[in-house]
Amino acid sequence: MKTSYILQIFLSLIISVGATSCSDDDDYNPAPEKINFVLENDLLSFQKESASNSFRIKSEVAPQIDCGANWVNLELERLTASIYRLNVTVAENSGNDRTAIVKIISGTETKTLAINQSSTPLASVSDITAWLGLGWNPGNHMDAYKNGVADELCDFNYPLTQELFDKVKAAGFKTVRLPVTWLGHIGPAPDYKIDGRLERVAEIVGYAEKAGLNIIINIHHDGSGGYGYWLDFKPAAANVAKNLEVQDQIQKVWTQIAERFVDTGDFLIFEAFNEIHDGDWGWGANLTDNGRQYGLLNEWLQIFVDAVRSTGGKNATRYLGIPGYAGGWELIEHLEIPKDPTIGRMLVSVHCYSPGKFCQEFYDEGGNWTYLPEWGHTATEGKYPADDVDEEGLADIFRGLKARFTDNNIPVYIGEFTCTNRPSGRETEFRDYYLEYFCKAAHDCGLAPIFWDNNGPGLGAGQGAIFNRQTGEIIQNNASAVAAMVRAVSDDSPEYTLQSIYDRAPVKIEE
Structure with a gap:
């Protein structure tokens, strides 16, 4: 059966109650620099065997991950405030060559990752x-x-x-x-x-x-x-x-x-x-x-x-x-x-x-x-x-x-x-x-x-x-x-x- 799931990392913000600025210029609040949404790779390739690979994602917010292939397992890991790692594991392929498309969503932006898996085993x-x-x-x-x-x-x-x-x-x-x-x-x-x-x-x-x-x-x-x-x-x-x-x-x-x-x-x-x-x-x-x-x-x-x-x-x-x-x-x-x-x-x-x-x-x-x-x-x-x-x-x-x-x-x-x-x-x-x-x-x-x-x-x-x-x-x-x-x-x-x-x-x- 086709499955779909969303992986979301919820970020906790710790706010100091009653904190005030020590600066003399309390009105100076520069806008934070925008963090561009970037995928380290947009294609991963595997042979027949079950295997794992990973790549990094740069995102201002915790990205959402959507995939409809039940032979792909995805785990999102936060590395820094804006850098994440997506760990990808594929099951062994017992059929023909296959491809899964993963949607990666950051706010209003969406990028795609293609996962190709061959039916040919790894060469020794x-x-x-x-x-x-x-x-x-x-x-x-x-x-x-x-x-x-x-x-x-x-x-x-x-x-x-x-x-x-x-x-x-x-x-x-x-x-x-x-x-x-x-x-x-x-x-x-x-x-x-x-x-x-x-x-x-x-x-x-x-x-x-x-x-x-x-x-x-x-x-x-x-x-x-x-x-x-x-x-x-x-x-x-x-x-x-x-x-x-x-x-x-x-x-x-x-x-x-x-x-x-x-x-x-x-x-x-x-x-x-x-x-x-x-x-x-x-x-x-x-x-x-x-x-x-x-x-x-x-x-x-x-x-x-x-x-x-x-x-x-x-x-x-x-x-x-x-x-x-x-x-x-x-x-x-x-x-x-x-x-x-x-x-x-x-x-x-x-x-x-x-x-x-x-x-x-x-x-x-x-x-x-x-x-x-x-x-x-x-x-x-x-x-x-x-x-x-x-x-x-x-x-x-x-x-x-x-x-x-x-x-x-x-x-x-x-x-x-x-x-x-x-x-x-x-x-x-x-x-x-x-x-x-x-x-x-x-x-x-x-x-x-x-x-x-x-x-x-x-x-x-x-x-x-x-x-x-x-x-x-x-x-x-x-x-x-x-x-x-x-x-x-x-x-x-x-x-x-x-x-x-x-x-x-x-x-x-x-x-």
């Missing part, structure tokens, strides 16, 4: 991990820029093509993370209008859809990291006015991006930012400012979520990627998951370049740009330090992410990891071993790995391309590496374990 962490699969970044491409202007073709790049995306899919990848820098393509305040670059990004998103790939797009090198462009984190952390300016631009840029893709399917994921920090990669003022920078990033992430969700359409339930400070796993404990009007559609993004001297490169004592050639328990003495991250250390990183997030039903993807190309032989054996172990350890903890291809086509330090961007062909010694990574995230047979990979490490050479 393992479902999301399998859906994302193994991923690939076309790094230093749509994120590349020169002289403050992002340019897909700078550094002698070729345009990304449908053929390339088709071959990425054929190689066994399921997801492309497309880093996008917007520098030089955003107009002035107050509109911050994005130019035709947004249509080029949409074209590339179309390549992914046609190839059957998921795709993640983000705001990448737009000033985070102390470079002084519009996403200017360090000054924003120090100055309220600057922070408000940046927040306004974040809201307007992400609103435009979201509106362009409002009808695009779930294969598209939005990732808020890349590696936000003050220029010191986690070794700066964040260590001494009592959490100011960590809190600021959390504020920006909430603005991102609110901007995307406010556009409605497919964006009301789109998966959103949420990065921590400096992007990596090292400071992820400071991340606060934003409040989301949609249940179960938040993903955490982390980067993992551990151990850096093996999987990337460094300057040695002689000033040479180099890398360590071996890794793990069978590495030759002197070719990998015993006190750096080994197999157990790498697995521990992923176990920590599992304990914090995936064990709490929050999916995680490793948005960037890599290992530079090596000469064939023993060095490539260790590279393949590392990549297979990395991906399997991540997969076993419910984490989806996405390889950072830096577009360096050669061998050695700084050279980490998997695909030829012009032809889509796999280059260097990457056929075996790709096969190992694909197996690591897809083979769940009982005999294929992390231990079995460990036991197949390259043979140790005693010197």
